[in-house]
Amino acid sequence: MFGALAKTIFGSSNDRYVKSLDKVVSKINDLEPEIEALSDEQLKAQTDKFRAQLENGDGFDAILPEAFATVREASRRVLGMRHFDVQMVGGIVLHRGEIAEMRTGEGKTLVATLAVYLNAIEGKGAHVVTVNDYLAARDAETMGRVYNFLGLSVGVIVPNLGEQARREAYAADITYGTNNEFGFDYLRDNMKHERAQMVQRPFNYALIDEVDSILIDEARTPLIISGPTEDKSDLYISIDKVVKSIDPEWYEADEKTKNITLTEDGVEEIEKLFTSEGLLETDNLYDVENTQVVHHMDQALKANIMFKRDTDYIVKDSKVVIIDEFTGRMMDGRRWSNGLHQAVEAKEGVKIEPENQTLASITFQNFFRMYPKLAGMTGTAATEAAEFWDIYKMNVVTIPTNLPIARIDEEDEFYKNTNDKFRAIAKGIRDKYEIGQPVLVGTVSIEKSELLSEFLTQEGVKHNVLNARFHEMEAHIVAQAGRLGAVTIATNMAGRGTDIQLGGNVDFLIEDQCGQMEDGPERDAAIARIKEEVAAEREKVLEAGGLFVLGTERHESRRIDNQLRGRSGRQGDPGLSRFYLCLEDDLLRIFGPDTLFSKMMNSNLADGEAIGSKWLSKAIETAQKKVEARNYDMRKQVVEYDNVMNDQRKVIYEQRAEIMDSERVDDVVLEMRQDAINAIVAESCPPGSYPEQWNVAVLKEKVEDVLGLTPPIDDWLEEEAVEPELIEERLQQQADDVMQAKMAEAEDSIWRQVEKSVLLGQLDHHWKEHLATLDSLRQVVSLRAYAQKTPINEYKQEAFGLFENMLEKIREDVTRILLTSQLRMSAPPPPVDLPELPDFLTGHIDPMFGTDNADSSSRPTGAEAILGSLAGSPRASFGSGGTNRENPYADQRVSRNAPCPCGSGNKYKHCHGAAD
Structure with missing residues (x-):
């Protein structure tokens, strides 16, 4: 009661905050006559003036009033639209890294020009994120006229844009694009092997249009890049045939979680059906040998019972296309994970695309939190204000409308x-x-x-x-x-x-009716008639x-x-x-x-x-609040799990960046070799143990496998003062001698490139395998709750151990490849055109079903395929015995652009297929 009274007298905290911005708006308005008097050239010169002020130490807030007045005048001259005072308030809010909630029709797109211009002046880049490609291209073209008038460059990122074009778009002062394109480019960049191939610059400022759609609705499904696994089309079809014949009495359906549970009778009947179809390894459905069949059966049940055609998906051009539950739009390129999409494809009788394995992933939450300053605008954000603050530390500010609302909302x-x-x-x-x-x-x-x-x-x-x-x-x-x-x-x-x-x-009518007409009196007359x-x-x-x-x-x-x-x-x-x-x-x-x-x-x-009834409407609102809370918990859980991976992702990506930026990586390779040798000796000769207790056989085996050496270990053990440290030193010395001999065989520049390529290749390979392991861990760790353990804590602990194991494997494999592979020099092949984009599948993962949604239209390759050809005039090839000029793979019909089966890391057409 007292709170309501105080709000009536003093206004809400939002009202007081908005009112406090009136002083800044007044300063902007006071400058308007002065700015109006400037010529077009003088107005354009304002940008250089502001840039000089920033370089001299003035802050953004110091130049904000004049910068906003400049944008307002430029918009009036170029677009014929002058910003209202409430739009100026919205611009200030966006500049401060907050969320501006503005009603539909209040001109959010125009408001964005204020904050974007101000934050782009510095030249570090400003990203405008939209919900679809149409809006990105439209806004970049329309609002780009204002930015260009003021001397700033504008780029736009759309699907199927070439690598060089993307690089140029990101180099612009202002870049428009969708959340997916920005996110996927970040992941692709961190799979490149040279800095020059990367397209993005360091992040600076991002303004998200329809921020609730992007940071709330779409944040339930992290972005992933994935590659293919084995084809199981026949298995999907066989299981789908069985599932279509089951009786509804054999299962119980939970529509809230979209899960299907078989009854006892159902298990018995399905065991009989699967056995008759020859799908089970044993008679018991839940034996370990039948795990894969049970998994695909669960997905087939969901596909046939819970997922409805024309509601959850449509079939277009013989492909299953997911429908976004929030926007009703087709989600081209998105795929349900964990075999669910394949189960739906089997249900609909269309071509079944193979499942995919995660190569890189990131949630929108962790992606956008990398921007030093993040802002957003939408018509509806207040109901999710708590989540915006908890996850992104962004405050929601409701901007008053320019004119009073006259709409009537009926019961x-x-x-x-x-x-x-x-x-x-x-x-x-x-x-x-x-x-x-x-x-x-x-x-x-x-x-x-x-x-x-x-x-x-x-x-x-x-x-x-x-x-x-x-x-x-x-x-x-x-x-x-x-x-x-x-x-x-x-x-x-x-x-x-x-x-x-x-x-x-008016704008759309002019485009539709006069789009093909040339400029002139006839077109002007048509436009006037339309108006x-x-x-x-x-x-x-x-x-x-x-x-x-x-x-x-x-x-x-x-x-x-x-x-x-x-x-x-x-x-x-x-x-x-x-x-x-x-x-x-x-x-x-x-x-x-x-x-x-x-x-x-x-x-x-x-x-x-x-x-x-108001009472019924209130009951509905209560039900909606319950669902919103449940969805928030789901998104929060996605973030909690990805935060664990995010720490590891930062380590890997920072390591990759250091390797790419380094002239030489000898010190890294040497340190890895030392660590690998120490680990080998420690495993077979534990500290504090006696030589009689050492596992000499394993030691010899590991030394030969990893180091390619056959030292006289038995003779060393006969020495009186033998210690693990002494064995380590001798192995290290022998390994160093072998490495020095290899380095002497090649030019220094070539060897440096070889080391970098091996390092990056193994880093990518093991990171990919680690992601797959984490995917599996996340799906099973929830069962720990039955043992009174917190799943997220268990996940953190296990993920840390897995990460340590991954780093150990990287050290071991890099050492093995550099010490045991033969380096063979050959004549340089013709110049290779780098692909415009890496051939990876891109999509969202769904926390309810797993982590593997991808674009089936792309052609997949593994992470190792990025290795490509090594730079320099002589060529370097890796393999157990170098490149054989006779082609043992000629009858295997290997694609010319696929990685060579010999394991060299080069494309087939530049390796064994060069003579074909």
Whole structure:
């Protein structure tokens, strides 16, 4: 009570913070007449002036008022748009590394120019992160005109962009791109073998558009780069055939976790079916020998029972494409992990792509936390403010609207079943359609949008259906959702980032109708006509009540519902929003208080009758809060596990960078050799033990295997004063002599390159294997909870031990390769064109199912394939006996660009396949 009273009198902490920024805005406004008087050239020269001030020690805050005034004037001259005062407030918030929550239609894209310009002046780079490639390219082109006018360069990162083009885009003052492209480029860069091949610069400042979508929704699935494993298509198909024939009484389904559990009878029946198909090694389904079959059976059960076509995925061009549950967009290139995607492919009868192994991965949380300054903007962030602060230490600031909100948000309407609800929705839309009021309908799945489309067709209502099937046109369709009598059915937040203007979006209409026309009087006349028509139509739409936003059911996150509502009521326009719900909605059916809702609604409602109640709406909100808390826990768990890997990732990536930047790595190789020898001797001759207790046979075997030496160990043991340290010294001396002899055979520059390549190759190889081990560890460590142990603590402890083992293996393998391989010089081959991008699969991992989602359209290679050819005029090849001019692999049909089977690390066409 007292808190509410204090808030009424003094305002909330957010209100007080925003009000405190008015002083800065006043300074910006005071400078406006002075900046307006500058010529175009003088305005452009402001950038050099600000840069000089920063170099002389002035801080960003000192130049902020004049810089913002400069951007506002440049925007007015170039785009014809002048920033409002509330947009200036938003710019200050973004510059300070906070999240600006601004309503839809308040001009977030224009606000971004203020903070981005200021932070790009220094020349260290500013990244603008968007939710899709369309917005990245659109904003880079539109806002790039302002930056270019002020003398800053702009680059844009889109899929399938060449390496050199990417390098140039990152070298620009300002770079636009999606979160995926920035993240994957970071991972790819840390798989390169030369600094010159890397495309990114050190991170400086990042501004994330639709920050809630990127840092919350997509943060549940870390980015990974992966390569292929063995093909198991026949196994998937055979198991899918069995699973399709099982009786529903044989299993229990949990829709909350999407898990399937077999009953006792189900286990017996499936054992019989699998045995008859010859899929089991033993009669018992859960014997160790049948582990793989049980795993794929579980995935096939999920695929057939829990994952629905046109809801969780669609089949496009004979490929299974995942549908994003939050945006309704196709997630091209993403794959479910751990065999689940293959199980869905078997279910749908399309080509089964092989599973993949993780080569590199990082969560969005740890990726974006690498930026020294991170900011974001969105229309909905307040409900997730706690998570933004806990994970990213970013404060959410709600920016007031430029004009008061005139939208009316009506109470939810509840119906008994889906059929009644959709009939009521269709009737409500028809009523609005008849008076010309535009309607934007939000659905949660493709299936629901197409079902509603059938109801509207029966009602005689013309409409557009926008879902993942028509992703390419979503921006154009959504942009015109505010036209007179328009009815647009959109899956969740399709077209997010596109402004819905009442009467029609002028820019899109001009692009659609005048895009092919050349500049001239005819085009100018057409543009003027379009603007007049839109203005006249806008008046009619305003009379009809503005945009009506209709939600067909509540989403599990309040934020998504608020995003949908926010599409109406832009810039003080009138509007209306309403949600329709029923007992069969997923949120009520899975998370709601079933008995209470069912009893009350079934006993009090007649067929087709609706009920509206604040109490029911409050119950729905409570259910949403529960789901949000559960999803937050999932994301937090992803971060906790990745934090363990992140510490190790930093060590490996820093080590790689040091190796690439070093002229020579002799000292690293020598230290590794010493450590490897010490470990070999310590294993066979433990400290404090007697020579009679030493395992001499293992010592000889390891020395020959790792060092390629056969020293007189038996003679050494006959000496009276023999100690492990003495054996270590002698082995070290012999190994050093062998290494010196090898180095004398090659030019110094070639040998330095050889050492670096071996180091990086082994680092990549073992890191890849380590990631695979951690993936497996994470999937099983949760079982430790049954032993009253905390899984994350167990994971930390085991992961540390595995990391130590990995470092030991790297030291041993580097020593083995350099000491035992023969270096053979050959004539240089023709120059090799480096691939534009590494041939890796890229995708997200899903914490619910594992860690292995990847783009099936790419051609995979292993991490070792990056080794490529060694630099320099003479050529160096590794192998047990050098490169044989006779080709023993001629009949194996090896791809010319694949790594040579001999293990040299070179491409086949530059090794044994050179003569083919």
